[in-house]
Amino acid sequence: MRKTLKVAREELRVMARQLSFRIITVLIPLLGLLAVLGFIAFQALTGGGEPEMTEVGYVDMAGVITGSQQQGNVSFLPFESDGEARKALLADDIERYYVIPSDYLETGQVDEYTMEKGLFPSESGRSALNEFMLANVLSVSALEPVPEQVVQRIRQPVFVNSVRLDERGEQRPPPDYGGYAFFFVLSILLIMAIFTSAGTLLQGIGEEKENRIMEVLLSSLTPGQLMAGKILGLGAAGLVQIVIWVVAGWGILALAAGQVPAFAGISLPGATALLGVLYFVLGYALFGTLFACVGAVTPTAREGNQLVPIFVIPCIIPFYASVAIQSNPAGLFSRILTFFPLTSPVTVMVRLAASGIEAWEIATSALILTVSTLLAMWVAGRIFGAYLLMYGKRPSVREIWHALRGA
Amino acid sequence: MSGTRSVVEVERVSKEFSGLKAVDGVSFNVQEGEVLGLVGPNGAGKTTTIRMLLGIIRPDSGEVRVFGSPLTEKAKDSIGYLPEERGLYRGRRVWETLIYLASLKGVDSQTASDRAGRLLEAVGLESSRNSRVKELSRGMGQLIQFVATVLHDPRLVILDEPFAGLDPVNVRLVKQVISELQQRGSAFMLSTHQMNQVEELCHRVVMIDRGEVVLDGRLLEVKHRFGDNAIHVSCDRVPADLPGVRSLRNEGDHWELSLAEGVKPGEVLQALLERGVSVDSYEVALPSLEEVFVRVVEGRR
Numbered sequence: 001m002r003k004t005l006k007v008a009r010e011e012l013r014v015m016a017r018q019l020s021f022r023i024i025t026v027l028i029p030l031l032g033l034l035a036v037l038g039f040i041a042f043q044a045l046t047g048g049g050e051p052e053m054t055e056v057g058y059v060d061m062a063g064v065i066t067g068s069q070q071q072g073n074v075s076f077l078p079f080e081s082d083g084e085a086r087k088a089l090l091a092d093d094i095e096r097y098y099v100i101p102s103d104y105l106e107t108g109q110v111d112e113y114t115m116e117k118g119l120f121p122s123e124s125g126r127s128a129l130n131e132f133m134l135a136n137v138l139s140v141s142a143l144e145p146v147p148e149q150v151v152q153r154i155r156q157p158v159f160v161n162s163v164r165l166d167e168r169g170e171q172r173p174p175p176d177y178g179g180y181a182f183f184f185v186l187s188i189l190l191i192m193a194i195f196t197s198a199g200t201l202l203q204g205i206g207e208e209k210e211n212r213i214m215e216v217l218l219s220s221l222t223p224g225q226l227m228a229g230k231i232l233g234l235g236a237a238g239l240v241q242i243v244i245w246v247v248a249g250w251g252i253l254a255l256a257a258g259q260v261p262a263f264a265g266i267s268l269p270g271a272t273a274l275l276g277v278l279y280f281v282l283g284y285a286l287f288g289t290l291f292a293c294v295g296a297v298t299p300t301a302r303e304g305n306q307l308v309p310i311f312v313i314p315c316i317i318p319f320y321a322s323v324a325i326q327s328n329p330a331g332l333f334s335r336i337l338t339f340f341p342l343t344s345p346v347t348v349m350v351r352l353a354a355s356g357i358e359a360w361e362i363a364t365s366a367l368i369l370t371v372s373t374l375l376a377m378w379v380a381g382r383i384f385g386a387y388l389l390m391y392g393k394r395p396s397v398r399e400i401w402h403a404l405r406g407a
Numbered sequence: 408m409s410g411t412r413s414v415v416e417v418e419r420v421s422k423e424f425s426g427l428k429a430v431d432g433v434s435f436n437v438q439e440g441e442v443l444g445l446v447g448p449n450g451a452g453k454t455t456t457i458r459m460l461l462g463i464i465r466p467d468s469g470e471v472r473v474f475g476s477p478l479t480e481k482a483k484d485s486i487g488y489l490p491e492e493r494g495l496y497r498g499r500r501v502w503e504t505l506i507y508l509a510s511l512k513g514v515d516s517q518t519a520s521d522r523a524g525r526l527l528e529a530v531g532l533e534s535s536r537n538s539r540v541k542e543l544s545r546g547m548g549q550l551i552q553f554v555a556t557v558l559h560d561p562r563l564v565i566l567d568e569p570f571a572g573l574d575p576v577n578v579r580l581v582k583q584v585i586s587e588l589q590q591r592g593s594a595f596m597l598s599t600h601q602m603n604q605v606e607e608l609c610h611r612v613v614m615i616d617r618g619e620v621v622l623d624g625r626l627l628e629v630k631h632r633f634g635d636n637a638i639h640v641s642c643d644r645v646p647a648d649l650p651g652v653r654s655l656r657n658e659g660d661h662w663e664l665s666l667a668e669g670v671k672p673g674e675v676l677q678a679l680l681e682r683g684v685s686v687d688s689y690e691v692a693l694p695s696l697e698e699v700f701v702r703v704v705e706g707r708r
Binding site for chain 2: 002003006007010014207208210211212213215216217218219220221222
């Protein structure tokens with residue numbers, strides 16, 4: 001144990017001194033802070049006064065424009081002829097003008113004249129035009145006057161007020177979209193922290209094999225002590241990283257909540273933060289152990305790195321499948337991903353985001369993850385010792401099986 | 408040299424790798440304060456034997472005792488090992504590496520610092536303490552590894568080809584450190600192909616060939632065993648009818664006298680002196696260890 005801790009301390013020290021580790025640890029909260037500050041600054045700059053009015057022209061040859069001349073911050077000015085409208089456009093009195101031809105009601109065709117040079121027409125202008133035409137066409141009394149309320153409903157058919165009930169029929173709180181975004185970010189960070197630490201572990205073992213210091217280490221330590229020390233030390237480094245990120249995230253949220261109303265609803269409950277840390281520890285322990293095995297059996301760090309995607313892919317599947325998981329958190333697919341050890345750390349984060357996970361599911365997935373980690377450690381212990389001193393040659397699957405059976 | 412207590416006892420140790428006997432019933436021991444030379448052709452099983460001794464690999468059968476009992480974690484702290492395939496963390500600094508490796512042997516950082524400072528000075532590398540390992544030359548790196556091997560003041564030091572790649576000045580520095588430690592009672596196992604180094608440093612020699620011990624004895628005794636019962640004499644003349652002398656050959660500055668069976672070298676010297684021959688030098692002719700090595704190995708092929 002004493003030697004394990006010494007290895008752990010050294011690994012932590014070396015990792016903490018690495019520039020890349022320091023940069024990533026500090027850069028991520030810094031980026032978050034900059035994003036929030038940027039958002040606040042943007043709001044302060046743009047949200048101060050009334051939105052600026054733009055004026056556009058139209059030439060109505062179909063006689064459909066009878067009512068509203070204003071849509072949002074766009075004013076529609078009538079012109080008698082195309083020539084007059086064009087004069088105003090060239091004089092920069094209007095931004096653009098539309099010619100509504102006499103067969104408009106049949107074809108829906110409107111000609112737009114603009115001096116914009118961009119590839120795509122302005123999106124906000126287009127939607128203002130739509131609203132403007134809709135309001136006027138509906139009130140064209142030539143057919144039959146449509147009541148104002150019906151006009152409103154055609155323009156905006158529904159505002160959904162979603163009420164969620166639990167099993168007892170009690171009302172549940174509405175979904176927390178800010179919280180969702182937060183967990184989304186947290187699961188990315190979880191993946192990053194796990195693979196930074198586990199990848200360093202793999203790299204380190206490869207280096208120790210390549211530069212032949214392994215044999216010196218093994219004359220002082222057992223392979224088990226070496227492996228445990230490395231997993232512990234690098235895990236501690238990863239944990240420091242994730243704790244810094246979570247605490248910084250808390251701080252940034254608190255800052256943002258005071259300034260930006262959109263952030264005010266987001267909160268990170270302490271229990272959830274602890275779960276994040278727990279799943280980092282469990283997930284890292286499993287991936288770290290697996291990576292240690294890979295490091296032991298592959299002759300060089302480079303060859304070991306080539307095997308990393310095998311482990312990365314299952315870890316990020318839940319991330320890409322998050323829409324499917326969120327839409328049916330208690331479905332079979334979600335449950336499989338929740339319980340399968342390689343996918344469970346990120347899946348649980350994603351399901352926490354959707355507030356759709358039961359306590360027993362968390363307990364079961366944590367248990368499965370723990371048991372698989374212990375199993376992986378047992379396997380690693382056997383493989384690790386047998387192959388650490390095998391330089392330049394990768395053992396066959398049969399040889400590994402041999403080592404596992406302790407022969 | 409007390410030479411009374413066994414530091415290492417290897418008893419009928421065997422190890423097989425995928426059906427091939429790498430080590431086959433090897434037994435030998437190393438006494439306190441002794442320097443044992445472990446020699447043998449490439450692939451004879453020396454490194455495997457050493458690794459079993461250190462508990463890096465487990466023997467299939469047989470027993471290894473270090474400091475009187477099966478290898479314990481504490482015993483490992485008193486062993487220094489310089490493997491043949493060796494290296495250091497290339498990106499780390501010399502000083503950090505030394506202190507770390509010493510800490511794995513249970514040495515506190517204060518003691519490690521004191522000793523590291525003294526040892527670096529002894530091998531002339533005190534100015535490199537803050538260099539990164541990758542900035543060092545190969546020979547310097549090797550000296551640093553030697554320092555790391557003995558930094559924790561081990562009672563047993565196992566050196567596998569410690570002089571390979573070192574210039575004569577550095578070889579001398581390493582030998583000085585070895586001799587200091589040996590005088591304080593540390594035992595050494597020296598595995599090397601450089602027979603002249605074994606002759607110079609070792610008290611005893613164990614030769615392994617194809618996984619078996621084929622020779623084990625005190626250096627002089629082994630040489631005598633392989634000697635041809637001859638003497639080298641520098642003198643003005645050699646009488647032709649000297650009793651007990653089978654044949655006589657002039658080898659430039661001296662004569663080689665081949666003795667008949669049962670004749671002791673001292674008797675011939677006495678006969679020479681009695682005949683009034685003026686003798687400048689006289690020595691029992693012994694084969695070099697290299698000759699013994701070649702003879703043993705070729706005899707088994």
